[in-house]
Amino acid sequence: MLDLNYVRANLDAVRLALDARRFPVEALEDFVRLDVKRRATIAESDTLNAQRNTASREIGALMKDGKRDEADARRQEITQLKERIAELDARRDASEAQMRGLLSTLPNIPHESVPTGADETANTEVRRWGSIPEFDFTPRDHVEIGEGLKILDLERATKISGARFNILKGAGAQLERALVNFMLDVHTRWAGYTEILPPFIVNEASLFGTGQLPKFEADLFKLNDERGLYLIPTAEVPVTNLHRDEILDASDLPLKWTAYSPCFRSEAGSHGRDTRGLIRQHQFEKVELVKYALPENSFDELETLTRDAERILQLLGLPHRTVLLSTGDMGFSAAKTYDIEVWIPSQNAFREISSCSNCTDFQARRASIRFRRAGGAKPEYVHTLNGSGLAVGRTWLAILENYQQADGSVLIPEALQPYMNNLERIEI
């Protein structure tokens, strides 16, 4: 969420930034009008409240002195004040609700280093790692490889749950588990992240905090339950909300967490896209990285977080590139985002396997996550960052495709073998 005072003071800059994000900016005009109304209402209601408080105290004093008649007279006075105050409060509540409604749907302001553009064609590649594998046979896609090795069963998953679900079996299930352990170990041992195992079901306030609600409810699975609970679309939600409504100490920052979780996404509106295989599923596993950073350090922290995610691909020997997203391609809460894309031989293309964002104070304001510098300084909002480190399902299929052999078997990357009981190859 953007800061009310910031929007008020920087209306033109905000309008420009939102326009770059392809956000309809007309709504901002109402904003100014509502704000003027709101402040006038507050001023009057505060004054009347002050009068009421004074009168009340005087009545108290009169009652004590036994002057009932005078007290009764003053009561009349207050009754009128109260009506007017109730009226003003109702108006203020309405204005504030409208402003909040509008503010909560505005996306974050892009950082100045982000390229302006309408969509992904304006993204810029910042670096590339590894060489694209060459096969002396026609490479198969992961569905064919996985089903051939009997480690992937999509048909039965459809019977049991429906489209966009999958079943891993034997060495396939083991590979998934190995990847989770491997990623968590690398992040905790070498990069100083603390492991979190969060709830996979969260409340509305948490989803508001990270920005999924109110705008993107259609992307979520909501539980049929009076409590208004949802399955998490990413561990970013529970982990970023860890210190919601708290004031931390500046010396605690940065805080770095890594969390494994399944992720549940309804994928509404992506019918027909990536229908084959594991690329786009309703349920997938992910190891997430989350940081709270000091505002002055957050963009540096984004660089290291992105490198921490890339390291996994490098240790697994998977070719990839890193792309800086343009203003038109970024997510709602992000001020700056790098996507990491892994090479997928069957598609002859790089596909997203991680998305690393600095959300600056956008989520922190929605979730009220603050810190205080030494002594009695005013609380400030932390900057929150998150990135996949990595999407496990996509890593799984990238290994199958990049490490496939002519005979249909798949080699296990060396770094992963200790996590697979030293298995070197998955074969029939």
Place this chain on the structure above:
RNA sequence: GGAGAGGUCGCAUAGUGGCUUAGUGCACCGGUCUCGAAAACCGGAGUGGGGGAAACUCCACCGUGGGUUCAAAUCCCACCCUCUCCGCCA
């Protein structure tokens, strides 16, 4: 699921309708003292919002939302959460 207790300004507590628009202790910040520190003493300090150039000032906030009252932390209703005991359960 049943019975009971409780949620107060970082922590711990006081406060059952107006001497409290929240007291006290600890922690915190500033000062006095000291070579320096500790102790002691003096003073300060919550969050959000409105007005103001500023000094400052006003309003709201005692789990959340309603209600009663001239006046609510305090009374009433609903909900959320925590703890204890019983039952059930991976």
